[in-house]
Amino acid sequence: MRKLLAAAAAGLLLAGVAAAAPASASPGPNQHSDRSIQVCAAPRAGDAACTARQAADPAGKPIKDNAAPPSTALTPTQLQNAYKLTGATSGGRTVAIVDAYGYPNLERDLGVYRQQFGLPACTSANGCLTVRNQTGGTSLPRFDLGWSQEQALDVDAVSAACPDCKIAVFQAKSASFADLGTAVQTAAKTAGVVAISNSYGGSDAADATYGKYYNFPGIAVTASTGDNGYQGGSYPASSSYVTAVGGTSLTAASNTRGWSESAWSGAGSGCSTYNAALPAAAPFNTGCANRAMADVSAAADPNYGGLAVYYPTSSTSSTWGQFGGTSEASPIISSVYALSGTTGSAATGTYANSIPYGHSSSLFDVTSGSNGTCPTSQWCTAGAGWDGPTGLGTPNGVGGF
Secondary structure (H helix, E strand, O other), X not given: OHHHHHHHHHHHXXXXXXXXXXXXXXXXXXXXXXXXXXXXXXXXXXXXXXXXXXXXXXXXXXXXXXXXXXXXXXXXXXXXXXOOOOOOOOOOOEEEEEEEOEOOOHXXXXXXXXXXXXXXXXXXXXXXXEEEEOOOOOOOOOEOHHHHHHHHHHHHHHHHHOOOOEEEEEEEOOOEHHHHHHHHHHHHOOOOEEEEEEOEEEEOOOXXXXXXXXXXXXXEEEEEOOOOOEOOOEEOXXXXXXXXXXXXXXXXXXXXXXXXXEEOOOOOEEEOOOOOOOHHHHHHOOOOOOOEEOOEEEEOOOOOOOEEEEEEOOOOOEEEEEEEOHHHHHHHHHHHHHHHOOOOEOOOOEOHHHOHHHOHHHEEOOOOOEOOOOOOHHHOEOOOOOEOOOEOOEEOOOOOO
């Protein structure tokens, strides 16, 4: 099947830029150029691109520090304060992370992160952390530096937003959508999992082809909208079954909230060519005939809101850095779903992506910033109510979820 997927997509990629995908084609990568560094190498045809980005200084060098988290990076205390999550608990619910390839020092590095910020230990020994392959086995795939850095961001973001959440990492043997999708299916069958974060994506594609991997009412499946600004749909964020997570720039401010937020210029947005509009979104006049993204958003700008992360620089060494991209936003939103305890219903076929549309007044509405130019300004410019880059807004506690 993987060969068929790759062959279908082979003609869609030119110089690493995604083209529009027909219904039977595998999605291509999303890329964005700013003062940050793309973590994952350009994918092969038919594979996904991870959406993590490392903040860089004006000279283009990565912001990192062997001794301590960068002073400009967001800490767990700051993240919880910005989204009014301080003191919220999940009761030990599990957030699953789906990524590609192996990361042999994940548990060690997560321990360094959590100890640095005074968070409770999350280890395999105490039952908080599990790491499995795409089918749930313990034989893990080969190491890949870029995807390992993505995983470091993901598990640190869950730790920051929901310190008492359990974390289950599922490592696909490759970055193909078939393998990543199999990992999502395995995560959905795992006891205790209430949310599944997917920090990767590509061109728009059809649920008729790939939806079986993400169709889990009763579990909050989140997906990054991409880091290339307004480009149209990006799968799996353009799936009707997931919560599409856009991105913002987040900075401290002397206002009542204590923070200022605007649309991040790299946040992906657009309308799906293939997938049905969410019924819950109908009152918000998205302007899209089909599925509109994003639904909600969170910090994603690597330089303004990028999270402190303890990440690998090789298969044996790690250090501190500052990371963002909509890869940061997706696990944050999965964690907020876990904190809320409300993730739809398998019995009634209710998807978690409908919930924020019924509670939009309980979100921080992001009303400034843009991610490019587009035929309908609402799709690329933040404003009151729903907009493409930030959706309905960002968490204000758990009331919106």
